[in-house]
Amino acid sequence: MARRIGVFVCHCGVNIAGVVDVERVAEEIKKHPNVVFATTYQYMCSDPGQNLIRQKIEEENLDAVVIAACSPAMHEETFRNVCKDYFNPYRCEMANIREQCSWVHDGKEATEKAIKIVKATVEKLKENEDLLPILVPVEKRCLVIGGGIAGIQAALDIADAGYEVILVEKEPSIGGRMAQLSETFPTLDCSQCILTPKMVALSRHPKVKLYAYSEILDISGYVGNFTVKILKKPRYVDEDKCTVCGDCEKVCPVIVPNEFEMGRKPRKAIYIPFPQAVPSTYTLDREACLGLAPLTCAQCKDACEAGAIDYDMQPKIVEEKVGAIIVATGYNLYDKNKLVEYGYGEDDDIITSLEFERMLSASGPTQGKIIKPSTGEVPKKIVFIQCAGSRDRQHMPYCSSICCMYTAKHALLYKHHVPDGEAYVFYIDIRATGKGYEEFIARVMEEERINYIRGKVAKIYREGNKLIVCGVDTLTGRRIEIKADLVVLAMAIVGKEETKEIAKLLKVAIDEGGFLKESHPKLKPVEALSRGIYFAGCCQSPKDIPSAVAQASAAASKVLALFAKDRLEKDPLVAVIDEEHCSGCGVCISVCPYGAMTWQNGKAKCIEALCEGCGTCAAACPSNNIEMRNFKDEQIEKMVEVVI
Amino acid sequence: MEGKKMKNVKKKIAMYWGAGCGGCDVSLLGIHEKLLDLLDEIEIVFWPCAMDIKYEDLEKMEDKSIDIAFYNGAIRTEENEEIAKLLRKKAKLMVAYGSCAIEGCVIGLANLYNKKEIFEAVYLKNETTKEKILPSRDLPEFLPYLKTLDQVVKVDAFIPGCPPPKPVLEEALDALLQGKTKFGKEVALCEECPRKDTKPEKIEISKFYRWHEKEDNGECFLAQGIICMGPATRAGCKGECISANIPCTGCMGALPRVRDQGAAMLSAIASLLDVEDEKEDEVIDSIKDIIGTFYKYSTAKLLPRGGMKDES
Incomplete structure (x- = not known):
């Protein structure tokens, strides 16, 4: 039990001393039982401040200290490290007279409250026990959930450092949203061209264990010691035997919409989502297949020379032990059926940004041709509507962050495809904060002669062959009506339903947009509140590719720091x-x-x-x-x- | 040697009925054959409910001549208080018997009102009271507020329950006759609850039900959304009420480390709520009779001066 307590009152410049009479706090606390020394200093957290504490502990033979300063979330570690050389660090307590006092009060009462806070902390400190950190062993393997660009990047970084990575992807192939994009802003390089080398690197990496077409069933345990149950869904095609010759696909009689093409292109029941898929193998969609029974239909099996098709494949549940988990489950677009003002998105010629991306892609439903889905004609007038569902209290209040940029890209690509076409962009503000982004927007606006209209679209309705887009140009105050052939909605980005399930398993909070909540919005943006769990990419918030990649590497570095020790101190x-x-x-x-x-x-x-x-x-x-x-x-x- | 000698001397026992329902007196008979064994060891010297004896007989007894005095019921009248003090003088061990004596019990809820309000409710405004007569003459004075036994005299031991259930009482009597004043369990009812095995991994309450609103499915009451005081109540009764599909109302009192049984349970209940923030108030407000639910037994103990605003 502490008997000789020293109290160090910090001015924090004017942050505390501008409101609280710090000298009086020190004077008053000196009278408190067991307080044998008290002083004030400009910045206690500075080197001279820390040295003052060291010096006084020695001179005054202190056996415990109270630092009256900011929140312990800021500097508790700083001061406990100072004290560690003299006594158990739990003999050092912080009295928060900044966030809980000077920042929220003024006048005389602030000083009175500060004195009380310090006294209370002294009383607490007196009964503190000396404690030692809890040691927890670490399983040096990492689980990455989601094989989009964020998950791939995080997995590669960790695997390159020499640690084993388990990557679980729900879809038949890794690649995620980035694989669906055509070109990427602002440099206009082909999305797949820059993504696929990473996908290949991942699939060939000796330290990566890839579970594609698999789902997380359960996660238990804690930092350093998680147990994960993974469901390997049956593909009914042996990944190792499949040569991707495509013979099975040719003969398959079942046609269903292709999810990868946002349903804008058909696929067979046995399919490969896109040519560069990793793992490179066909997958038989059980739901679409005529019954997985040779009696009803066995055309694919008969056609497969490699003998890769196995109708009796069973789902498998595997268990993996990992020490850390990175969640990189990505995003979905807001449901366009919820947008009343845009006809619930039911019109064939009102499409979402991702559908437009697929249209632009050379391997997409139209082989890169921009068409009006209702007629197949080339649209001569196109309207892009930004913030469709974003920045809207009726829908999602937040900014989806990337829509300004990709809409500019869409408009530019449209002009390149249809030089005599007219493109309109409805926007609230243009947010182009990344590197080279503003220049890109300027180029699109000026060189490509895109009509940017500041305002929101109130209504879209069909008149014959045309869509009438009604809006207001808020800069001129004029009502605007555009007879458009095609409308592209820059849909709000929202968290995935599946992410909610994962969040439940991990006991991580989810915000209103369905995004995972980080431990601290500024200082711990990639960490969950529970240790050992990290976020990367759009499952945490809407972001562009560079940010997703940066966050993935950040999460990986956190995992590597965790794996750098054999035992965790807690x-x-x-x-x-x-x-x-x-x-x-x-x-x-x-x-x-x-x-x-x-x-x-x-x-x-x-x-x-x-x-x-x-x-x-x-x-x-x-x-x-x-x-x-x-x-x-x-x-x-x-x-x-x-x-x- | 000493022990053997002591065995031959029967312990002198007294039992008094203060402000209470009489259930405690009956509960002593409820130990059945055990009472016959007990009579070999004890001699009842004062029990107005069961034998013909007057207060003056008690007054005549030598101080500290009674080995154990059991006091059941609370202190509501001057008479209750006088006898409590007299018994204390005459007894070596003073035992608060039952919830009324310990913490005021149901009748302690009267401490939410002052004497005038109580009299009006009972003698004047009560529909079944035809002649509106306030008691006045020749009756012991009605105290301004109800007191528990330990608010009046020093108490050596407590036998909880309303009334003390058989297993609790048997253990208490055995202990007291051996001179021990500490007995009973120091763990909550859930430990011995007959429905313990039906407790789910996680209890989440999204709506409250009163127990008559649900058909008996034999499951943990809390998991059903029925408020059961079991988690905040001392064990010992073996969950007799629970076996009869009645949730615990907390008569055995708080756990030793808890000062306020109602607050402890409220805090737990509030933590178990699984409703959106905006709906929390609505759900909490749906609990009928907060005090009667969470403070059925402990109101008088926690409000030692009662609802006294206009009297002193």
Whole structure:
């Protein structure tokens, strides 16, 4: 128990001292029992500030310190590291007189409150126990969920560093959305051309175990020690035997819409989503197939010279142990049927941006020709509508981030395909914040003579062969009516339904757009609240390819940092259950947001490696049988006593 | 040697019925044959409910001549208080018997109202009361608020329950006769709940039901959305009510580390809610009679001066 406590009050420039009389805080706290020293300093976190603490610990023979400064989320680690050389780091506590005082109060009361906060922290500190970090072993393998560009990049980075990666992709091939794109802004290089080398690299990497056409069934465990259950859906085609000759496809009598082509092109029941698919193999769609029975139809099997087709293939469940998980499940477009103002998107000639991408692609449904789907004619007038579903309180309130850029690209490519055509773009603002983006927009606007109209489209309706697009040019205030052949909606980007399932398994929160919530919006943008789980790409927020790739590498570097040690050190401020007096009511197990509470012999047990010390269980336990280390009831009571 | 000698001397026992329903007196008989065994060891010297004895007889007894005095019921009248003090004087061990004596129980809910309001409700505004007469003469004074036994005298041991269930009582009597004042379980009812095995992995409550609104499916009440005080209530009764498809109402009182049983359960219930933020108030408001549900037994203990605003 601390007997000689020193208090160090930080000015934080004017952040604290501009509001709180820091000198008086130091004077007052000196009178408090067991406080033997108190002083103030300009910036306690600076090197001289830290040295002051060191010097006074020695001179005054302090056995514990309180730093009255900012939030412990900022500098607790800084100051505990200072104290570590002298005593147990848990003898160092921070009193938050900035975020919880000077930033939110003014006047005399602010100083009074600061004094109380410091006194309460001193009282807590007195009862602190000396603690040692909890050590957790690490399984040095990483699971990547999703084989889009983000997942591929993260997997390659980790595998290149020498660690094994398990990549799980739900679709028959990796590649994700990027494989569907035609050209990429602002450089207009072919999306597939820059993506496929990475796909190949991944498939050939000795450290990568690829589970394509597979789904995550269950994830349990905690940082360093996750157990993942993966369902390998049957392809009914042996990946190793398939030579991708295409004979099976030719004879297959079943025709269904191709998902990869956004349903704008047919495929057979046995298919390969696109020529460069990885793994390079055909897949037999069980739903579409006439019955997987040779009696009804066995044309593909008969046609396959390699003998790769096996109707008796069964789903397989495999279990993998991993130490870290990167979620890179990507995005979907907002449902265009929800857009009342654009005719629920039911008209054939109102298409989404991704459908337009496929139209532009040389391997797409029209072999790169831009057409009006209803007639097959070349559209002479095309209208692009940005923020379709984004920045709209009726739909998704946020900005989908990439639509300004790809719409400019779409308009430019249209002009290249149809030089005598007219292109209109309806926009709210142009957001072009990436490298070379503004220049790209300027080029499109000026050189390509695209009509940019600042305003929203209120209504689209059909009149004969044309779509009438009604809007307002908000810069001139004039109403505008355009007789268009084709309308392209830059649909809002939303999180995937499947991501929600994964989030549930991982106990990660999801925001209103369906995106995964990061631990800190600025300082921990690729990390989940629970340790060992990271995000990459559009499952976290809408972003362009460079950002998705950068985030993937960031997530990979976090995983590598995790794998750099054999054992993880974990803050020992966890929940402690008095098992003898636990009735097994299950309340703590039900409320723990980290899944750290589990059943053991009819009683609750805390898995310390998973516990983040939030205290929800301690507050909820109706037997008051759970205590947080260094936040015991007696400590809280003493804190309250000095405050009131 | 000493032990053997002690065995021959029968322990002198007293039992008093304060402000209560009488269930506690009956519960002592509810231990059945055990009572006959007990009579070999004890001598009942004062039990107004079961024998003909007057207060003056009690007054005449020597101080500390009674080995164990059981006091059931709360302190509602001057008479209750007087006898509590007298018994304390005459007894070596003073035992609060049952929930009324310990924490006020159902009748303690009267502490939410002042004496005037109580009298009006009972003697004047009650529909079945034909002659509206307020009691006045020759009756012990009705105290301004209800007290628990330990608010009046020092209490050595507590036998919880409304009334104390058989297994609790048997253990308590055995312990007390051996001179032990600490007994009973220090774990919540869930531990011995007959429905323990039906508890789901996770309890989530999206709607509250009262127990008569649901057909008995034999599952954990909380998992069904029926408020059961079991998780916040001391075990010992073996869940007799639960076996009869009635959720625990908490008569055994709070766990040793809990000061406020109602708050402990409310906190747990609030944590188990699985509704959108905007709907939380609506769902919480659907709980009928918050005090009667969560503070059925402990109101008087937690409101020692009752709902006294206009009297002192």
